Amino acid sequence: MAENVWLCVSPRCNGRYGTVEPTAQESKGRADMVKRLFVGNLSDHTGEEDLRKLFDQFGEVSSVSVPTDRTGRGKRIGVVQMDDDADAEKAIEALNGREFNGRSLKVEDFTARRSR
Numbered sequence: 258m259a260e261n262v263w264l265c266v267s268p269r270c271n272g273r274y275g276t277v278e279p280t281a282q283e284s285k286g287r288a289d290m291v292k293r294l295f296v297g298n299l300s301d302h303t304g305e306e307d308l309r310k311l312f313d314q315f316g317e318v319s320s321v322s323v324p325t326d327r328t329g330r331g332k333r334i335g336v337v338q339m340d341d342d343a344d345a346e347k348a349i350e351a352l353n354g355r356e357f358n359g360r361s362l363k364v365e366d367f368t369a370r371r372s373r
Contacts, residue, residue, distance in 0.1 A: 292345035316344025
C-alpha cells in the first residue's frame with residue numbers, strides 16, 4: 258500500500274481507500290473561525306506588509322490582500338483575515354476612522370459589506 262493512502266472509516270466513503278472531502282457544514286464551521294475585514298481608503302503605496310503590521314497589534318492575522326492595477330499601484334482597498342472574532346472587532350473599533358499613511362481608514366466586517 259502507498260505511504261499516503263488511508264483506509265477511510267467514515268460512513269460517507271464506505272471503507273474505500275483515500276481521503277474524504279469535508280461536508281459543507283464542516284467547511285462552514287472552519288470559515289466561521291476566520292473573520293474577514295474590508296479596509297478602504299488606503300494610500301496607493303500601502304502594501305500588504307504595511308497592513309499586516311498595522312493589524313498584527315490586535316491579534317493573529319491569517320492573510321492580507323491588497324489588489325493592484327496594471328501599473329502595480331494599490332487600488333486603495335484591502336482585505337485582512339484575522340483568526341479570532343474578538344480580535345477583529347477590536348481592530349475595527351480601533352482602526353476605523355484612524356489616519357494611516359496620510360488617509361483616514363475605513364475598516365468594517367467584510368461579510369456585512371457584501372450583504373448590502
